[in-house]
Amino acid sequence: MAETPDLKRRNFLLGGFAAEPSRPPVAVIGQSCFTFQGIACMSCRDACPTGAVRFELAVGGARPRIIADACTGCGDCSQACPANAMSLSNIERVS
Numbered sequence: 001m002a003e004t005p006d007l008k009r010r011n012f013l014l015g016g017f018a019a020e021p022s023r024p025p026v027a028v029i030g031q032s033c034f035t036f037q038g039i040a041c042m043s044c045r046d047a048c049p050t051g052a053v054r055f056e057l058a059v060g061g062a063r064p065r066i067i068a069d070a071c072t073g074c075g076d077c078s079q080a081c082p083a084n085a086m087s088l089s090n091i092e093r094v095s
């Protein structure tokens with residue numbers, strides 16, 4: 001939630017600073033993803049409402065990659081993944 005001007009002023013006067021707004025978790029792809037076994041699957045891409053799952057060519061076939069800045073942490077990809085390979089992480093936010 002955004003700070004009101006009064007709260008910002010109070011934090012400043014008390015020597016505190018606004019806390020970093022918390023960022024949503026980001027999807028992370030695990031090794032159980034079917035594409036690592038050469039099995040074609042794009043369920044996560046089809047389920048993602050923001051286009052945060054992109055497929056890139058790799059040895060053995062196309063593999064998914066998460067565009068962290070486009071990921072809202074909604075978890076739809078995780079629900080759709082038949083390999084249970086998608087998880088949400090609060091730590092990794094590297095594009």
Ligand code: SF4
Binds near residue numbers: 047049
């Ligand atoms: S968590 Fe939501 S926004 Fe992020 S990649 Fe999965 S479906 Fe897309």
Ligand code: SF4
Binds near residue numbers: 064
């Ligand atoms: S839905 Fe799961 S198994 Fe399929 S490509 Fe995405 S992460 Fe891999």
